[in-house]
Amino acid sequence: MPRIPRYARIPRSPNWKDLLDILCLDLEGVLLPEIWQGVARRTGIDELLKTTRDIPVYDDLMQMRLQVMREHDLRLDLVHEVVSKLEPLDGAAAFIEWARQHFQVAIVSDTFYEIALPLMKKLGSPMLLCHSMQSSHGEVTGYRLRQDDPKRQVVKGFQAMNYIVHAAGDSFNDLTMLEQAERGYFYGAPPNVTEHLPHLPQARDHAELRELLTLTLAESD
Numbered sequence: 001m002p003r004i005p006r007y008a009r010i011p012r013s014p015n016w017k018d019l020l021d022i023l024c025l026d027l028e029g030v031l032l033p034e035i036w037q038g039v040a041r042r043t044g045i046d047e048l049l050k051t052t053r054d055i056p057v058y059d060d061l062m063q064m065r066l067q068v069m070r071e072h073d074l075r076l077d078l079v080h081e082v083v084s085k086l087e088p089l090d091g092a093a094a095f096i097e098w099a100r101q102h103f104q105v106a107i108v109s110d111t112f113y114e115i116a117l118p119l120m121k122k123l124g125s126p127m128l129l130c131h132s133m134q135s136s137h138g139e140v141t142g143y144r145l146r147q148d149d150p151k152r153q154v155v156k157g158f159q160a161m162n163y164i165v166h167a168a169g170d171s172f173n174d175l176t177m178l179e180q181a182e183r184g185y186f187y188g189a190p191p192n193v194t195e196h197l198p199h200l201p202q203a204r205d206h207a208e209l210r211e212l213l214t215l216t217l218a219e220s221d
Ligand SMILES: [Mg+2]
Pocket: 026, 027, 028, 029, 030, 052, 169, 170, 171
């Protein structure tokens, strides 16, 4: 049973209270296993086991990954091979199916279309907002973030369109999204992440996240 905070009602504009709320979901660690950890297991390179749960600044993490790829001559093909064998976390596809009946769902990730798009089919092809990877002849040369502070900007964008936003994530790179949303939830996040927003409720699995979201829906009636 997740810890349920006492919330004030979400202030809804009377003009827009009938809009279907948006649910922004982080991808890796919430719906899919960590993609780069799959590459680490495939190649035996332990440095690639590090994730957004370990390294607070995303650019530091990605620069390290690109450096490792260069040093070991890892090409985009190998990442694609790993991705092709990945399956969603247990219960993730059913959770998304449930969520889409109650919210408009957007996957908000710091991954890259070139890597993650093939996996979206296994989750019922929800909207994916992420970044792009730069490559030349199969060699990864860099990456381009969609914008600065991308996860917060997604929430702000939906809010600017009069939507109420709920968000769930597990890592440092989710903190601004969780802070900006009307309702933020941690999903299976470690203490070194949750301590930054200790007032947010924490779900340990999809059943608990569904329970928290169901309470929010009831509150909105
Ligand atoms: Mg994550």
